[in-house]
Amino acid sequence: MLNALDIEGDSPLHRMPVRGKLVLLFSAAVGLFVVSDLRLLVPALALSAWLLLSTGIGTGQAFRRTRFVLFTVLLVAAANYVFVSPHEAAVVFCRLAALVLLAAAVTATTGISAFMDEIARLLTPLERYGFVRAADVSLAVGLVIRFVPEILSRYRDIAEAHRARGLPVRPLTTLVPLIILTLKDADTIAMAIDARGFRRH
Amino acid sequence: MSTRDIVLVALFAAIIVVLGLLPPITLGFIPVPITAQSLGVMLAGCILGARRGAAAVLLVLLLGAIGLPVFSGGRGGLAVFAGPTAGYLVGFAPGAYVCGLIAERLVKEDQAELSQFLSFLAASVVGGIAVVYLFGIPWLAYMSGKAFFGTAAASLVFLPGDLIKAFVAMLAGRAVLAGYPLLPQRA
Numbered sequence: 001m002l003n004a005l006d007i008e009g010d011s012p013l014h015r016m017p018v019r020g021k022l023v024l025l026f027s028a029a030v031g032l033f034v035v036s037d038l039r040l041l042v043p044a045l046a047l048s049a050w051l052l053l054s055t056g057i058g059t060g061q062a063f064r065r066t067r068f069v070l071f072t073v074l075l076v077a078a079a080n081y082v083f084v085s086p087h088e089a090a091v092v093f094c095r096l097a098a099l100v101l102l103a104a105a106v107t108a109t110t111g112i113s114a115f116m117d118e119i120a121r122l123l124t125p126l127e128r129y130g131f132v133r134a135a136d137v138s139l140a141v142g143l144v145i146r147f148v149p150e151i152l153s154r155y156r157d158i159a160e161a162h163r164a165r166g167l168p169v170r171p172l173t174t175l176v177p178l179i180i181l182t183l184k185d186a187d188t189i190a191m192a193i194d195a196r197g198f199r200r201h
Numbered sequence: 202m203s204t205r206d207i208v209l210v211a212l213f214a215a216i217i218v219v220l221g222l223l224p225p226i227t228l229g230f231i232p233v234p235i236t237a238q239s240l241g242v243m244l245a246g247c248i249l250g251a252r253r254g255a256a257a258v259l260l261v262l263l264l265g266a267i268g269l270p271v272f273s274g275g276r277g278g279l280a281v282f283a284g285p286t287a288g289y290l291v292g293f294a295p296g297a298y299v300c301g302l303i304a305e306r307l308v309k310e311d312q313a314e315l316s317q318f319l320s321f322l323a324a325s326v327v328g329g330i331a332v333v334y335l336f337g338i339p340w341l342a343y344m345s346g347k348a349f350f351g352t353a354a355a356s357l358v359f360l361p362g363d364l365i366k367a368f369v370a371m372l373a374g375r376a377v378l379a380g381y382p383l384l385p386q387r388a
């Protein structure tokens with residue numbers, strides 16, 4: 001149901017450590033916003049596109065994943081074309097599209113568990129001051145992945161029950177039973193977690 | 202947070218993900234399709250309160266950032282955060298927090314129905330719209346470079362849809378409070 005967006009492979013990006021990729025992405029973001037010379041931005045866009053395709057994602061899949069964000073980038077570029085100048089539109093388009101493609105490349109080459117390990121490490125300083133516990137975050141992530149399909153099927157059941165009674169399926173009349181039914185499970189799930197001793201203090 | 206709070210946060214995050222998977226609704230008098238995901242942000246604050254509501258939204262953002270397709274229309278990954286509209290997503294977390302804060306302060310279980318409705322509406326409009334726009338519009342303006350004024354103004358086409366969502370959040374928040382109250386016991 002909730003399939004991760006990473007692609008199996010052995011490209012240089014796949015082998016890079018997660019932290020390295022995130023630092024690279026962040027520095028690229030800063031760099032792209034500092035530079036406004038098309039002679040640098042066009043090669044940067046080409047490099048990002050090449051990096052994304054070098055992950056073995058395939059052109060169609062790469063386009064499907066980024067098309068919505070690229071569409072908003074195009075809208076922003078169009079606004080620049082109308083209000084400022086064609087040159088400015090090209091600058092904004094190359095800058096934002098390069099960043100989006102690079103981010104998609106990082107996502108395509110990093111598995112969920114690798115990301116979670118890195119996040120657990122990033123949370124350790126917060127854990128020391130008692131803000132949040134890394135183990136709790138992993139538990140919550142696991143619970144969401146586990147329960148999304150169940151809640152979706154519960155939504156379908158509620159919509160089905162509406163149709164069986166000849167009622168129109170309205171957001172409000174489906175949402176309230178969906179939320180109450182789902183949250184009522186919290187007690188049993190919490191008891192099951194505590195009974196198994198997942199959260200030892 | 203107790204185990205029960207963590208489970209509530211995770212279940213609500215899952216509800217927000219499911220809301221993003223439902224097909225968007227198009228209304229005749231509004232030019233843009235309405236997705237239910239930002240409704241989930243208002244509901245998180247109105248139903249779970251400030252801390253748990255914001256935690257549920259942060260969890261969804263985390264899942265999206267690590268590469269799960271949890272945002273409306275099955276989008277996900279870091280590319281969404283690199284796009285020009287990422288400020289709205291980032292604003293979801295403080296939005297849910299402020300929404301929850303207002304709901305916790307204003308809504309009492311022994312209040313008259315009308316004042317409960319108005320409190321939930323105020324919470325949804327301030328937290329779910331004003332705070333989210335406060336992050337979304339400057340971000341969009343910065344990303345659009347010199348045409349910042351045009352793009353910031355154009356993003357207001359989403360306002361009518363968001364007002365409808367605030368209205369739905371008001372009705373749903375009050376219905377859940379009557380059926381299964383969670384707001385009074387804050388985390």
